[in-house]
Amino acid sequence: GAGVSQSPSNKVTEKGKDVELRCDPISGHTALYWYRQRLGQGLEFLIYFQGNSAPDKSGLPSDRFSAERTGESVSTLTIQRTQQEDSAVYLCASTLYGRDTEAFFGQGTRLTVV
């Protein structure tokens, strides 16, 4: 596609429910990132994929958070047993492989846990 696509754009869920957030990277981009942005705060790194492997999961805040990626395409971020502190905008980015490649971000999924 022309850009990074994320769905849904907005998600309201009840505390304790599981949610899945989807990211479609730019075609040909082998690297994919998930970030979280809480209201009024900066971006927190969650996880990095190179192809379908995740060499850096260091930012996942708890074992309720997991992510997977199918080949070099779609990625899904799953949050189990959601808590109110999970409310945030979840942003996905993709890049070509390499150290000096430009990152392109999607529009984000705004998650609200009530």
Add this chain to the structure above:
Amino acid sequence: KQEVTQIPAALSVPEGENLVLNCSFTDSAIYNLQWFRQDPGKGLTSLLLIQSSQREQTSGRLNASLDKSSGRSTLYIAASQPGDSATYLCAVRPAGTYKYIFGTGTRLKVLA
């Protein structure tokens, strides 16, 4: 641990003014630095990428400089317009990793 700071946190200027946004980072071992803008409720739009071997990059009215040894980057916006109103974020990619570390941003408002 790499930390990125942006000053000022917010800035309000009249239309037409030239302005400078600042970004500082604590560890000079980086691959590159990237500037983004974020409009309210939206994702991030890439503005400029500066590789560690470069001193500056230009795109239209935007010019970004990098002084790696002092841990600083500046984003210069010439002849500001109301459409430039947004939050500007800088991010560094530490050497040896592939993730980006973001600053908390500068919220810019350009008044017509």
